[in-house]
Amino acid sequence: MPDLANERVDHRFKALPPDAEGLTVGELAAQRRNLFTGGFTTPVLALSAESVEHNLRLLETYAERHGLAFAPHGKTSMAPQLFDRQLEHGAWGITAAVPHQARVYRAHGIARIFLANEVVDPVALRWVAGELDADPDFRFLCYVDSVRGVELMDGALRAAGANRPVDVVVELAAGATGRTGVRTEGECAAVADAVAAAPTLRLVGVAGYEGTMPGADGERVRAWLHRLVGLAAEFDKSGRFDPAIGEIVVSAGGSEWFDAVADVFAEIPGLSLPVLKLLRSGAYVSHDDGQYRERTPFNRVPEEGTLEPAFRLWSQVVSRPTPEQAFTNAGKRDAAHDLHLPEAQVVHDARTGEIRPADGLTVTGLSDQHAWVRTEEGADLEVGDWLGMGLSHPCTIFDKWQLIPLVEADGTVVDYIRTFF
Secondary structure (H helix, E strand, C coil), X not given: CCCHHHCECCCCCCCCCHHHCCCEHHHHHHCCCECCCCCCCCCEEEEEHHHHHHHHHHHHHHHHHCCCEECCECCCCCCHHHHHHHHHCCCCCEEECCHHHHHHHHHCCCCEEEEEEECCCHHHHHHHHHHHHHXXXXXXXXXXCCHHHHHHHHHHHHHCCCCCCEEEEEEECCCCCCCCCECCHHHHXXXXXXXXXXXXXXXXXEECCHHHCCCCCHHHHHHHHHHHHHHHHHHHHCCCCCHHHCCEEEEECCCCCHHHHHHHHCCCCCCCCCEEEEECCXXXXXXXXXXXXXXXXXXXXXXXXXXXXXXXXXXXXXXXXXXXXXXXXXXXXXXXXXCCCCEEEEEEXXXXXXXXXXXXXXXXXXXXXXXEEEECCCCCCCCCCEEEEECCCHHHCHHHCCEXXXXXXXXXXXXXXXXCC
């Protein structure tokens, strides 16, 4: 398993202090440099140590309170250090979306992987078979949503000489015009029967993803979740689950509707085997200042707690050409911009080192390496100041940075989070 602390700091990692080149990541972290005075260049993305810890504890408590197992989606961060923290805080395993992500997980010792997608690539299936055969403690599950897909999986696994069957769950589409997944219960049964006829596969449950449901609202999401639970009950009643599987997996839940998942999964009737109620929300670990600030289920159930945005992108004002306009040196290469523009939040004064609210400042656009900032009359901002910005959509924040400083509230950098995209 790679030792991330022994990786050398060099030009590959943007924003890190030039005088740290040649140190290991562990050695640099031990220096506990200050983000503003410790030699970091701008732009630099910072992750709040306190907010990450708060969010980890909150979802751990939430899952326990509602009787849910938890396999957070690792595609959000692709950061094994955060996976370890999630597992320490009660996660059952880590969810992946594609085989490459699963390879990263295995390289870093993840023992349970839920791959929330279909896998029909024979090369990837040969790798999965090899991992399962080499490690009797490795647990791997993935989706199936067609008879043809089952045929392709079975053929590839036979050709690979697989000794252990691959556990699969039938994916129920979230609506007739949803993303992937089987559209009707009758078609689900046909896919399940195809799995039963394939000795290289083993049916262990049902799953789906409500986050891409067209016109999603609480009523529609709950109606689909009831269909999912009903499908599991029908499969069980018809004897489609081999008792040897030990438990029936029922899985759903992105980062927008996990309250609905908790409510409906609490009503799962008694089945012939214990039920693993598996939630897969992943964005919670960092939360954000846009997409999930607006859509988190905790807005609907504030008594359950509140997630904290953990990201702040610091960039430096490099041009102040008019009283109404400023430019900083962070752009599309540094900031997520697929859902919302960055939000100007605070200014670190270059003269005094003080941090103040970014009153009268609005990010209106991004170039590749510049943020366009509108400055209202009286806004206090000059060349050299650092502008701290909130960002939206964790999945496209993490992927722009390979090594992210983990920063305490006073600016002390206590660690560096390595990503693998």
